[in-house]
Every structure is written in C-alpha cells, then in structure tokens.
C-alpha cells in the first residue's frame with residue numbers, strides 16, 4: 001500500500017512538473033510552442049537558401065558560358081560563309097594589351113606608342129580586367145590623348161574553386177580574360193589577326209617591323225601557328241648580335257605574340273579555364289605546329305610580381321636582352337622560314353656542325369670553331385647539359401624551350417652551340433618533364 005502510494009505521488013509530481021513547464025514555455029513565447037525546434041528550422045532554412053543561391057550562381061555561370069559559346073559559334077558560321085582574301089602586306093594588326101591592376105601599364109603604352117609607325121595599321125586596344133580604378137584612369141588618359149581603345153572585361157567576379165586550386169585563382173581569372181578579349185578582337189572588332197602583349201612588357205624599336213614582316217610567312221604556312229617576340233634563352237651573353245636572325249620553334253613562347261583569326265576559331269571554343277599557355281603547348285592544341293621566334297627578344301618584362309610570383313623574375317627574366325637596333329625586316333627575304341626551306345637550311349647546318357662533348361665545349365679548346373654541336377639522348381642528359389651551360393632545362397609536353405626538331409640553339413662564351421638529339425631522333429616524348 002505504501003509503495004503504491006509512493007508511485008502515485010511520483011506520477012502526480014511528474015505530471016504537475018510537465019504541466020508547469022508547458023505553461024512556462026507558452027507564457028514566455030506565446031504562440032511559439034517548441035521554440036527550440038523553430039530555431040533549428042530557421043537554421044536549416046538558412047542553409048537551404050545558401051545552397052540554393054550557390055547553385056543558382058553556378059547555373060548562371062554555366063548559362064553565361066553557354067551563351068558565349070553560342071554567340072561565337074554563330075559568328076564563326078557567318079565568317080566562314082564570307083571568306084575574304086587578305087592583303088598580307090597591309091592587313092591591320094591590332095595590338096591587344098592585356099591589363100589588370102598595374103598603373104605601370106603606362107610604361108608599356110609609352111613604348112608601344114613611341115615605336116608605332118602607323119596607328120591605323122596597328123591600332124592599340126587595352127583590355128582591362130580586375131576593375132581597378134587607378135589603372136582605368138591611367139588608360140583613359142591614353143584614350144583621350146592618343147586615341148587608343150579601352151575595353152573592360154565585364155566579368156570580374158571571383159571564380160569558385162575547390163581548395164587545392166584556390167591559390168591558382170589568378171591563372172583562372174587571366175585565362176577567362178584572355179578568352180573574352182580575344183573574342184572581342186576577332187568577333188566584335190572582326191580583325192583577321194592580333195598581336196597580344198601584357199601590361200608588364202617593354203617592346204623593341206623594330207617590334208612592329210618584325211610582326212608586319214612575319215605576318216605573310218605565318219599566313220601562308222599552315223605548319224606555323226604563331227610569331228613570338230620571345231626567345232626563352234634570350235639572356236645577355238646567351239644570344240649573338242645577329243639581330244636579324246630568326247628561327248622556327250616547336251615551343252610556344254608567348255610574351256608578345258601574333259595569332260591569326262583562323263587559329264582562334266579553332267582554339268577559342270575550347271579555351272581552357274586556366275594555364276592557357278601550357279595548354280597551348282599540349283599536342284592536342286599545337287598539333288605539330290611551330291612559331292617563329294627571334295635570336296634577340298623584341299619584348300622584355302618588368303613585372304617583378306606577377307600571377308606566377310617573383311622568383312623566376314630574379315633568376316631569369318630580368319637578364320633577358322631586349323633588342324635595341326632597328327632591323328628592316330620587311331625589306332628582307334624571310335622565305336627561309338617556310339617549313340621545307342627551313343628544314344633543309346637549319347637541319348643541314350646542325351648536321352654539318354662538329355660534335356663535341358659538353359666538357360670539350362666548356363674547356364674552350366675548340367673556341368676557334370664558329371659553332372659546336374652537343375648531342376643528348378636522354379632527358380637527364382639534356383637537363384644536366386642545360387644546367388652546365390646555363391640554358392633553360394625544363395620541358396612542356398616533352399618539348400624543351402626554344403627547341404626545333406629537338407635542337408636548342410644558343411650562345412656559350414661567344415660560340416654558337418646546338419644542343420641536339422641524335423640523327424635517328426623519333427620526335428618529342430611527352431613523358432619528358
């Protein structure tokens with residue numbers, strides 16, 4: 001009996017406590033029974049909305065991409081329907097200057113304007129990314145004083161990237177900018193070729209002369225797909241003083257380069273989200289094609305701090321020799337650069353050059369010879385020789401910088417050196433890296 005009584009009391013107390021708690025809650029939050037769960041619900045709702053928002057912005061990005069693609073496809077069709085022959089000696093070659101947030105873009109512009117022989121034939125377009133007002137103001141001054149064009153990349157939003165790629169944001173942004181700017185040049189302005197420079201490049205006095213003379217060669221030879229102002233081994237002491245000497249190279253050099261619309265129609269639609277220059281060096285894009293490059297650079301860079309950071313500048317870029325003489329290229333015969341002629345002339349030159357070991361070359365015992373050849377058969381042989389002689393030792397898609405048919409040409413202590421593969425060479429090995 002006492003036990004039953006006790007249980008009864010406990011039950012009554014329990015029920016009373018529950019009723020009291022219920023009352024307290026209701027009187028504190030009238031109309032909001034179970035306030036704790038409402039908080040949770042709100043939190044969940046917030047999460048849902050955030051997910052929806054980010055989903056929407058992804059969708060928007062995809063839509064933008066799709067629209068761009070459709071527009072460029074439509075334009076491409078129109079253009080293909082109305083092919084028109086180009087007068088290669090008077091074709092308009094616009095300079096597309098890629099800018100972002102460097103007010104020192106004025107340094108590049110000053111030289112581009114100083115050496116410009118004809119602003120109608122070589123109009124200057126500055127395409128600005130990043131929406132940086134001080135830089136925009138600088139560029140705007142050149143619009144009013146020199147009649148250049150200033151276009152602005154409309155999309156300067158951050159690009160959403162998963163964590164490991166986040167540090168490459170700059171490479172993504174600049175690739176997106178390149179794509180937009182080149183579409184403007186070819187589809188909005190409808191030019192047939194372009195010379196692309198960046199906002200940290202100086203140009204040489206014969207920059208325009210070089211590109212205008214090489215355009216016909218580029219246009220007529222389908223095995224060429226660019227002309228570049230850059231020699232990757234163009235450091236002081238590693239180039240001769242033959243300012244008029246030009247080469248073909250299998251390595252896309254970039255850094256001041258000319259591109260034809262027909263090539264853009266091919267690569268533009270599949271332009272990559274990042275690392276555009278290495279992407280161009282891949283066999284899927286290059287398709288065995290070469291670029292023309294000079295012995296002595298027609299551009300040099302003063303951009304110490306860039307997207308790819310400063311070390312490379314201090315170790316290499318700041319030693320690049322910028323050509324300071326005017327070579328009248330348009331008055332010279334450049335047909336030696338055509339594939340068939342070049343293979344004969346250049347490969348014979350290499351073949352006829354006496355072969356030495358790297359230590360013989362370094363000893364100076366053969367310094368009476370005009371040129372020497374050093375053979376490499378393996379990746380490691382190439383690398384160690386390159387290191388000893390101070391040239392670039394890296395590969396992209398298996399191609400050493402500057403190489404043509406595997407041959408890298410440069411100067412070592414006043415002597416021409418051809419670092420060449422053996423005569424039974426089978427082509428580049430993409431596994432060499």
Ligand code: UD1
Pocket residue numbers: 098099100101129130170171173174177178197198199200254255275276277278301303305306307308309317
């Ligand atoms: C390096 C290359 C450069 C190449 C780039 C992409 C050298 C010396 N330079 O860039 O030729 O294009 O890698 O692989 O090897 N920019 C934008 N938007 C941005 C950031 C930069 O448009 O958000 C523009 C800059 O104005 C400049 C260009 O991209 O014209 C390259 O940027 P920079 O900061 O100079 O990077 P580098 O490390 O020199």
Ligand code: MN
Pocket residue numbers: 198200301303306307
């Ligand atoms: Mn740069």
